[in-house]
Amino acid sequence: xxxxxxxxxxxxxxxxxxxxxxxxxxxxxxxxxxxxxxxxxxxxxxxxxxxxxxxxxxxxxxxxxxxxxxxxxxxxxxxxxxxxxxxxxxxxxxxxxxxxxxxxxxxxxxxxxxxxxxxxxxxxxxxxxxx
Amino acid sequence: xxxxxxxxxxxxxxxxxxxxxxxxxxxxxxxxxxxxxxxxxxxxxxxxxxxxxxxxxxxxxxxxxxxxxxxxxxxxxxxxxxxxxxxxxxxxxxxxxxxxxxxxxxxxxxxxxxxxxxxxxxxxxxxxxxx
Numbered sequence: 001x002x003x004x005x006x007x008x009x010x011x012x013x014x015x016x017x018x019x020x021x022x023x024x025x026x027x028x029x030x031x032x033x034x035x036x037x038x039x040x041x042x043x044x045x046x047x048x049x050x051x052x053x054x055x056x057x058x059x060x061x062x063x064x065x066x067x068x069x070x071x072x073x074x075x076x077x078x079x080x081x082x083x084x085x086x087x088x089x090x091x092x093x094x095x096x097x098x099x100x101x102x103x104x105x106x107x108x109x110x111x112x113x114x115x116x117x118x119x120x121x122x123x124x125x126x127x128x129x130x131x
Numbered sequence: 132x133x134x135x136x137x138x139x140x141x142x143x144x145x146x147x148x149x150x151x152x153x154x155x156x157x158x159x160x161x162x163x164x165x166x167x168x169x170x171x172x173x174x175x176x177x178x179x180x181x182x183x184x185x186x187x188x189x190x191x192x193x194x195x196x197x198x199x200x201x202x203x204x205x206x207x208x209x210x211x212x213x214x215x216x217x218x219x220x221x222x223x224x225x226x227x228x229x230x231x232x233x234x235x236x237x238x239x240x241x242x243x244x245x246x247x248x249x250x251x252x253x254x255x256x257x258x259x260x261x262x
Contacts, residue, residue, distance in 0.1 A: 001157045001177065001208075002157060002176070002206035002207070002208050002214075002254065003176075003207050003262075004183070004205070005205050005206060005207045005255065007138050008202030008204075009200060009201055010200050024133070026133060027133075033238060034233075035233060045132055046132065047134035048134050048180075049262060050135040050181045052135070053205070055202060065198035066200045067198025067199075067200070068195055068196050068198075069140060069195030069196060069198070069201075069248065069249075070197065070198070070200070070201035070250075071140055071184070071186060072138070073135065073137075073138050074139065075133035075135055075136060076134050076136045077133050077134075083133075102164055102165075107164060118200075119200070129162055129173065130136050130137075131136070131180060
C-alpha cells in the first residue's frame with residue numbers, strides 16, 4: 001500500500017529556507033542532491049519518517065506563485081503555547097493562537113506561520129487526530 | 132519537537148477526490164468535520180500516521196489556481212511497476228515510469244499521477260531515502 005514519504009515545495013533561497021525550517025521545526029538536511037539546473041534538499045527530524053523536500057531551481061529569482069489550491073503542511077507539537085512564544089521571540093512572526101471549534105467541540109489549538117517563500121505551516125497542539 | 136502530521140489541499144468535489152485517493156493509494160476517510168462554509172476530510176491508511184487533509188469550500192465551483200510553487204505529495208510503494216500497471220488499468224492515466232539518475236546513480240524510480248483537481252502525486256519505488 002502507498003505510504004506518504006514527503007511533500008515537495010519550490011523555494012528561492014536554500015540557506016534561508018534551511019535556517020527557517022531548522023529554527024522553527026528542528027528539520028535538518030538529511031540529503032542534498034545537486035543537478036545542473038536544480039538542487040533537491042530533503043529535510044527531516046527524529047519525530048517522523050515524513051520529509052519535506054525543497055527544490056531550488058538555479059537562476060530563478062522571481063517569487064513562486066503559490067496559488068490558492070495548496071493549503072499547508074501541518075506539524076504537531078507537545079506545547080503549542082510554548083512554541084508560539086519561542087517562535088515569536090525568534091522573530092519569525094507566527095500568527096495568533098486560535099482555538100478552533102466545531103460547535104462546542106474543540107477541534108484544535110493552533111497557529112500558522114509562514115516560511116520565507118510564503119508557504120503556510122500549521123502548528124497544532126499534539127493530541128487526538130493530531131498525534 | 133515538531134512532527135509532520137498532515138498536508139492540506141483544497142479540492143472542488145469531495146466524492147470525486149475521495150474515490151481517487153482510495154483507488155490510487157488506499158487512503159480512506161479517517162475523519163470528516165462539517166462546518167457552515169466548508170468541510171474538512173482527513174484521509175489516511177495503515178502505512179503511515181501522516182494524513183492528507185482535503186478542504187472543500189462550499190459553493191466554490193471554479194478550479195483552484197495551483198500556481199508553480201507547491202510541487203507534490205510523494206508516496207512510496209513496494210512495486211512501482213505493478214502500481215503503474217494497476218493505475219493505468221484503472222483509467223487514472225499515470226504518466227510514464229522514469230528512472231531518475233544523478234550521474235550514474237539511480238536516485239529513484241517513479242511516476243507522477245494527477246488527482247482530480249490537478250495536484251501531482253509522485254509514486255516512488257520504496258527503498259533507501261524513500262522508505
